[in-house]
Amino acid sequence: MEEPAGAPEPAPHFAAHFSPIACDRLSPRPSSARLHPARRTIVLIAAVAVAFLTLTAGPGRADTLAKVRKAGRLVYGSDKEGGGPYAYPDPKAPREVTGFEVELMNALAKDLGVRADFSQGPWDRLLKVLDTGRIDVVVNGYEWTESRSREYLATRPYYVYQLQLMAPRGGTIRSWADIERPNPRKRRWRIGVLSSSAADAFARGAGEANVEVLSFDGATDAMTAVRNGQIDATLQDLPAALYYRDRFPSLELAGPPVGHGYYVIFLRKDDKPLRQELDRAIGRLVESGSLRSLYERYGLWNDAQDELAGWTGTKFVTTGSGPPRGLSMLWQYRTLLFDAALMTILLSVTSMPLAMAIGLFIALGRLYGPRFLRMILSAYVELLRGTPLMLQLFVLFYLLKLPPLVAGIGGLAINYSAYEAEIYRAGLQAIPAGQMEAALALGMSRWMALRRVIVPQAVRIVIPPVTNDFIALFKDTSVCSAITLVELTKQYSILGNSTGGWIEFAIATAVLYMAMSIPLSWFSRWSERRLDAAAAKGGALT
Incomplete structure (x- = not known):
C-alpha cells in the first residue's frame, strides 16, 4: 500500500568525477589499492555478507508490555499512503489520521490504559521496521500467513x-x-x-x-x-x-x-504478554458489539465477520518447517532472481546509451545553439533535475499510458540525460578555445569542428564520470517497480515477504548488483589509467 521512496538523484558534478585523474599523478597510490580486481571483489562480497549477518544479531529487548504501560503509549506501524479505509489523512484535519484501523487501535490502547500513536512506514517493510524496535506492533491490513507466523507473533483476527x-x-x-x-x-x-x-x-x-x-x-x-x-x-x-x-x-x-483470510496484529516473537492483552481487548470489543458498530460505520460489516465471535485460535496452524533456508532457499528461487537481474540489466543498457546521446545533443545546444534553444534546453535540464524520477515515471505510465517497459526505459533515459548533459557541457568547456579557433582557421565549419575536433576530446574526458553514472543507474532501476516492472530490488522485496528469507535474499541481491557494477568500475579505472598515460605523454589517446 505504499509508494516506495524515490531513489536518490545522482549528482554528476564534473569536478568531483574528474579530479582523481590529476590526483593520481600527484601522489602515489598505497599498495593496498593495487589488489587484484578479483581479490577486491571477494573482499567486497565478504564485507557485505558480514555486514548483513551482523545486523541480524540485534540486542535483546525488555518486555514491550511493561514499556508500553510505562510510556503511556502504544506505537503501531501503518501506512496512510495505502489509503482508506485502513488509515488515511483525515479530510477535516489533514495532519491527523483516520480510518477503521486507527479507531480500532485507539479502542485497544484505551483498553490497555494507554494512548495509541500512529507511526508511518512503507507497507511492505513494516515488519522489518518492527524488528528495529521503533514500533510496538504492526496493523495495516496485514493478512495472517504461515511464513509471517514463523517470524512474528499474531493476535487473534480483528477482521x-x-x-x-x-x-x-x-x-x-x-x-x-x-x-x-x-x-x-x-x-x-x-x-x-x-x-x-x-x-x-x-x-x-x-x-x-x-x-x-x-x-x-x-x-x-x-x-x-x-x-x-x-x-x-x-x-x-x-x-x-x-x-x-x-x-x-x-x-x-x-x-x-x-x-x-484474517487481518491480524503482528508483534515480535518475545512479546507474548502484549499479544495476550491485545487478544483480550479484541475479544471484549467483539463481545460488546463495539467492533461491529465500528465496521458498520465504514460499511465493512458482513456475514463473514460472525467468525470473530468465540475465536479459539485453532485455525492458525503452522505446518511443517517452512521453505528451506540458506543456500537451499537461494537455489530454489534462483531463476526468479536471475530473471529480475536480467530486467535490471535490460533497463540499464538500453536507457543509458539513450541518456548519453540525448545529453550530448543538449550540451552542444546549450553551448553552441541559438539563444532561444539554449533557454529551452536549460529549462529542460532544470525541470528534470528538480523533479523526482518516480514522478517522471508516473507521468509516462499513468498519464501518457505507455507500456511499463517503454515507460521505464524512457523515464530513466530522460532523467539521466539531464545529468549527462551537464557532464558533457563541463567536458566541452574543458577543451581550450584555441582548438575551435585552429579548426576554423583550417577551413572547417563550426559543426565539422565540433564533430571532428571538440567532441572526440570531450568524450574522452568524461568517460570516468559517465561510467560512474552508469553504475548508479543500475541501482536507480529499482524505482521502476512503481510501474509494475519486477527488477532485482522488487524481486528481493517479494521473496523476502513471501518466504521470510530477508537476509539470504539481501546478500544474494547485493552480490548480483556488485557483479553487474564491478565490471563497469574496472572499465572506469582502466579508462582513467589511459587518460593518465595520455596526459603524461602530452598527447591524445592512440
Whole structure:
C-alpha cells in the first residue's frame, strides 16, 4: 500500500568525477589499492555478507508490555499512503489520521490504559521496521500467513477479509470465473494486485496459465491502470474495493468475493504478554458489539465477520518447517532472481546509451545553439533535475499510458540525460578555445569542428564520470517497480515477504548488483589509467 521512496538523484558534478585523474599523478597510490580486481571483489562480497549477518544479531529487548504501560503509549506501524479505509489523512484535519484501523487501535490502547500513536512506514517493510524496535506492533491490513507466523507473533483476527475483483463496467470480465477461462484476445489476462498481498498469492495460484499478475505498490495505482485500459482487472481486498469504488465509477465489483483470510496484529516473537492483552481487548470489543458498530460505520460489516465471535485460535496452524533456508532457499528461487537481474540489466543498457546521446545533443545546444534553444534546453535540464524520477515515471505510465517497459526505459533515459548533459557541457568547456579557433582557421565549419575536433576530446574526458553514472543507474532501476516492472530490488522485496528469507535474499541481491557494477568500475579505472598515460605523454589517446 505504499509508494516506495524515490531513489536518490545522482549528482554528476564534473569536478568531483574528474579530479582523481590529476590526483593520481600527484601522489602515489598505497599498495593496498593495487589488489587484484578479483581479490577486491571477494573482499567486497565478504564485507557485505558480514555486514548483513551482523545486523541480524540485534540486542535483546525488555518486555514491550511493561514499556508500553510505562510510556503511556502504544506505537503501531501503518501506512496512510495505502489509503482508506485502513488509515488515511483525515479530510477535516489533514495532519491527523483516520480510518477503521486507527479507531480500532485507539479502542485497544484505551483498553490497555494507554494512548495509541500512529507511526508511518512503507507497507511492505513494516515488519522489518518492527524488528528495529521503533514500533510496538504492526496493523495495516496485514493478512495472517504461515511464513509471517514463523517470524512474528499474531493476535487473534480483528477482521475476516475476502478478495474482490474489479473490472471495467460492462466489460467481458463479470466474475473470477471469467479469469479462469482463456482470454478471447489470445493472451493472458493482465491482473493488477497489491505487491506481497494475499491477492497477489491468490491470483498467482488460482489463475495458473491464464493470468499475468502485475504487482503495484498501491491499491489505487492498480485501479487507475484498469481505468486507463493498461490491465484487464484488479484483485483487491474487499475493504479497499468497497471504499474506492465511488472514486472509480468506470469500474465495477465483478462477481462475488473470492478467497478468505484474517487481518491480524503482528508483534515480535518475545512479546507474548502484549499479544495476550491485545487478544483480550479484541475479544471484549467483539463481545460488546463495539467492533461491529465500528465496521458498520465504514460499511465493512458482513456475514463473514460472525467468525470473530468465540475465536479459539485453532485455525492458525503452522505446518511443517517452512521453505528451506540458506543456500537451499537461494537455489530454489534462483531463476526468479536471475530473471529480475536480467530486467535490471535490460533497463540499464538500453536507457543509458539513450541518456548519453540525448545529453550530448543538449550540451552542444546549450553551448553552441541559438539563444532561444539554449533557454529551452536549460529549462529542460532544470525541470528534470528538480523533479523526482518516480514522478517522471508516473507521468509516462499513468498519464501518457505507455507500456511499463517503454515507460521505464524512457523515464530513466530522460532523467539521466539531464545529468549527462551537464557532464558533457563541463567536458566541452574543458577543451581550450584555441582548438575551435585552429579548426576554423583550417577551413572547417563550426559543426565539422565540433564533430571532428571538440567532441572526440570531450568524450574522452568524461568517460570516468559517465561510467560512474552508469553504475548508479543500475541501482536507480529499482524505482521502476512503481510501474509494475519486477527488477532485482522488487524481486528481493517479494521473496523476502513471501518466504521470510530477508537476509539470504539481501546478500544474494547485493552480490548480483556488485557483479553487474564491478565490471563497469574496472572499465572506469582502466579508462582513467589511459587518460593518465595520455596526459603524461602530452598527447591524445592512440
